[in-house]
Amino acid sequence: MGRAEQTVLPMRIVIDQPVVGVAYSLQGKDGHPLDPQISRAGEALAFDFAIRVAPGPKYFGDQVRREGAERRFVYIRVGQMAGDPDSPWTRRIKIDIHDIEPALLDRAIAEGGMIETRIIGTGRDGTPACATVRPIGRRLL
Template identity: 65%
Template sequence: MARADQIEIALRIMVEHPVIGVFHSLQAKDDQPLDPKCSREGETLRFDFPIRVGPGPKFFGDQVRREGPVRRFVYVRIGKMAGDAFSPWSRRMKIDIHDIDGDLLDRAARTGGVIEMTILGTAGDGTPACATVRPTARRLVER
């Protein structure tokens, strides 16, 4: 698909209640940590990045990963995977984007707003959340 058929949309992942002292990062295209952040007092971690959306919708971008013909997602790396060699954790969160509501995508494209997805950063056992993490909220916010 030609880039001319794609619209750039801003995404934001908000990691609420991350485990204090544990680094998180986006995963770059070369599988390296990108923009590592660490919560010092339980504050929410914020990751902003662009994606491109084409007809279908189909999703593209440096942070977009694929699984099968439809599933598209973004990884948030944790602990060692986020660049902290001394962390006891080496995990990733998989956050689906292929299921973002079409109306939300259209409004973001039309207004230039940011699609903000909120996820919980701590699992039920008190360790960093990992595997597929479902957003607790998706909304459109102003830049």
């Protein structure tokens, strides 16, 4: 599939309620941390990036990871994985993108908007979230 059939779509992941003092980052193309951020007072953290969407829909991009034929997701790295060697945490958060509502995806492509996905960055036990984290909301900006 050629890039001519793909639409660039801006994305934003917002981490609400991150653990204070813990580094969070996108996972870059090479698997390394990209744009590490630390919440100093519990404020939300935001990560902007772009994906490419082809008919189907099919998802591509430096931050897009795949699992099987359908599942596509983005990793948020936490603690040591986000570049903080002194952190007691070595985790990743998996955020699915293949399940973006078709109507929202169509609107974003047609209007040229950004899709914002919000997650909670703290697990029930008070430590940084990890594994697959379901969005608490998605909207078009």
